[in-house]
Amino acid sequence: EIDIDILAIETSCDETAAAVVRNGRTVLSNVIYSQIDIHALYGGVVPEIASRKHMEKINQIIRKALSDAGTSLEDIDAIAVTYGPGLVGALLVGVAEAKAIAFATGKPLVGVHHIEGHIAANYIENPELEPPFICLVVSGGHTHLVVVRDYDRFEVIGRTRDDAAGEAFDKVARTIGLGYPGGPKIEKLAREGNGSAIPFPRASIDGAPYDFSFSGLKSSVLNYVNSCNMKGIEFNRADVAASFQNAVIEPLLSRAISAAKEYGMDSLALAGGVSANNAIREAFAKECEENGIRFYAPSLIMSTDNAAMIGTAAYYEYIKGRRDGNDLNAVPGLKL
Ligand code: KG4
Ligand code: ZN
Numbered sequence: 001e002i003d004i005d006i007l008a009i010e011t012s013c014d015e016t017a018a019a020v021v022r023n024g025r026t027v028l029s030n031v032i033y034s035q036i037d038i039h040a041l042y043g044g045v046v047p048e049i050a051s052r053k054h055m056e057k058i059n060q061i062i063r064k065a066l067s068d069a070g071t072s073l074e075d076i077d078a079i080a081v082t083y084g085p086g087l088v089g090a091l092l093v094g095v096a097e098a099k100a101i102a103f104a105t106g107k108p109l110v111g112v113h114h115i116e117g118h119i120a121a122n123y124i125e126n127p128e129l130e131p132p133f134i135c136l137v138v139s140g141g142h143t144h145l146v147v148v149r150d151y152d153r154f155e156v157i158g159r160t161r162d163d164a165a166g167e168a169f170d171k172v173a174r175t176i177g178l179g180y181p182g183g184p185k186i187e188k189l190a191r192e193g194n195g196s197a198i199p200f201p202r203a204s205i206d207g208a209p210y211d212f213s214f215s216g217l218k219s220s221v222l223n224y225v226n227s228c229n230m231k232g233i234e235f236n237r238a239d240v241a242a243s244f245q246n247a248v249i250e251p252l253l254s255r256a257i258s259a260a261k262e263y264g265m266d267s268l269a270l271a272g273g274v275s276a277n278n279a280i281r282e283a284f285a286k287e288c289e290e291n292g293i294r295f296y297a298p299s300l301i302m303s304t305d306n307a308a309m310i311g312t313a314a315y316y317e318y319i320k321g322r323r324d325g326n327d328l329n330a331v332p333g334l335k336l
Helices: 036-040 047-068 088-105 114-125 165-175 182-190 215-231 237-262 278-290 308-318
Strands: 005-010 015-022 026-034 078-084 109-113 133-138 143-150 153-159 267-271 294-296
Touching (some): 005 088, 015 047, 015 308, 026 047, 078 088, 078 114, 109 308, 114 308, 143 237, 165 215, 215 237, 237 278, 278 294
Parallel strands (some): 078 109
């Protein structure tokens, strides 16, 4: 049996990442340059700066991924790259780089959907996990409830109507003065707070039982903070963080569990940056156990943006014969 080694590149947002993945599930190297400190100065990702940083870093990150894996371009079987969704200028850096390498070496090119990558992150550390299963993708840009029918077949049964879950974390963090990125900061502060102190709303959408909405929650937190400030009342930031966090977790959890039951799935996975949140993981683990559902979540490093997950997703596309040409383009609004 011969091994298939894929060099994967990810530049869709603010991480410049490259990895080498063998046969889909063995990570030989996983290099991530996070630009987060730079963007934190501006309170969020600045697209123009992200593209420029990707350009500066991409070559050295790829060289390191190859050398950490103890391999070289000659021994790589295919080049994979995230081509969407994401920031167009950021995506273009990775896509141009991957196309250049594929063209120069004559190796096949495989474009990968970023969300498909997040879902595939679950395969890396869970050798027994195989489709079908339910996956809740919760990141800075996306909140999707997905029936993963096969490695390359997805049915999106629910999505956010407005803000993504991670976006809500980031915006609420700003409202209570925590800075960017908000997710980890809210999580930390929430540990000291009372999650039922403030009754923030849990939105549901008529006729769309699996859809989400977080913008009302975000406004409600803002109104709460503003009205406390106006009345000169000092509010408890930890209680706000904990109550907000619960108001995000509850709808995510209840919809994911109902979906697993309705679709007859015995496995449920989390994916995306927000799945790094321990309160979310614990709530899911507990509820899954009570319902006889196997629960999966990627390790922290595999939850947030990385290229190993792109290499894993690419492998399953590659073995089904999927190839892209030199006309592969970045698609910022790519749908699953
Ligand atoms: O998947 P990701 O790295 O990038 C996107 O594809 O969007 O997700 C980043 C998002 C950010 O909104 C960040 O605040 C959130 O994931 N996040 C968290 C935590 N760690 C990262 N949200 C809640 N709790 C965390 N511990
Ligand atoms: Zn992501």
